[in-house]
Amino acid sequence: MKKLIIVITVLAVAGMVYWIVGKDKLQNYYEDSDNSTPQQTSKTTEKYRLLIGQRFPTTNLTNTDGHTVSTSELLKGGKVVLFLDPGCNSCEGMISKWVGLVDKRSVSAEEVIGICNMDPVDAALYSQERRMNFRLYCDTARYFWNNHDVTDFPLQLVVGKSGTIHEHTFDVGRQIFPDQLNRWLQN
Known part of the structure; x- marks a missing residue:
């Protein structure tokens, strides 16, 4: 006992x-x-995050035709940048949202790009299957994933023609009004 x-x-x-x-x-x-801010946690402070007010980094991406293009050249005039991942269910909603906006002519197809970490052949198939009416580029070197901690999807950024990030959201339902979008793209 x-x-x-x-x-x-x-x-x-x-x-x-x-x-x-x-x-x-x-x-x-x-x-x-x-x-910490909601978008910056202690595990990722070593990496440069893609946050509002910062400049979008310059790197090379590959389009679905296999040609290389610089992000500085690609973002001239401002763009909505969508980071997409093939295994992400929410990415389907983000793609549908922007395909619909381009179809309604609320935004030009030239003002929206997608960036994924697939090879160009798979990205072309992914784009066709989803009837994407905007360009999809490949980060074959995984630059954004390795250096900027882009690991949560879908990530939507609005980058002005100066290269400054004006919008940063993971929210598929986030509504951006055309006049607001145009102001951001022009800055």
């Missing part, structure tokens, strides 16, 4: 110590979360 009481006491003390240490770690986690 004494052994049972000793075992229960040891387990109770160990449980309290574990609870106190765990609670302290949990509190530190929440304090870290409170000090």
Whole structure:
């Protein structure tokens, strides 16, 4: 009986110590979360994030025909940039949204581009299957995924002609009015 009481006491003390240490770690986690922006978490602070007010980075992308184009050349005049992933269900909604806006002529097909991490042949098939009426470019070197922590999809950015990011959202339902979009694209 004494052994049972000793075992229960040891387990109770160990449980309290574990609870106190765990609670302290949990509190530190929440304090870290409170000090960061919603789009920047402690695990990604080492990487340059694509945030509002920052310039869109320059790199080379490959179009579905296999030709290479620089993002600085591609974004002249401003663009809506959609980061898409083939395994992402929400990406289907984002694609449908922008295909519909282009069809209604609320926005020009030249003002919207998609960026994915597929090879050009797969990207061409992906684009055709979804009846995309805007261009899809491939980040074959995974530049955005490796250097800018683009890992959550779909990511929608509005980049003005100066190269500045004006909109950053993962929300498929986010409505952007044409006059607002035009102001952003012109800045």
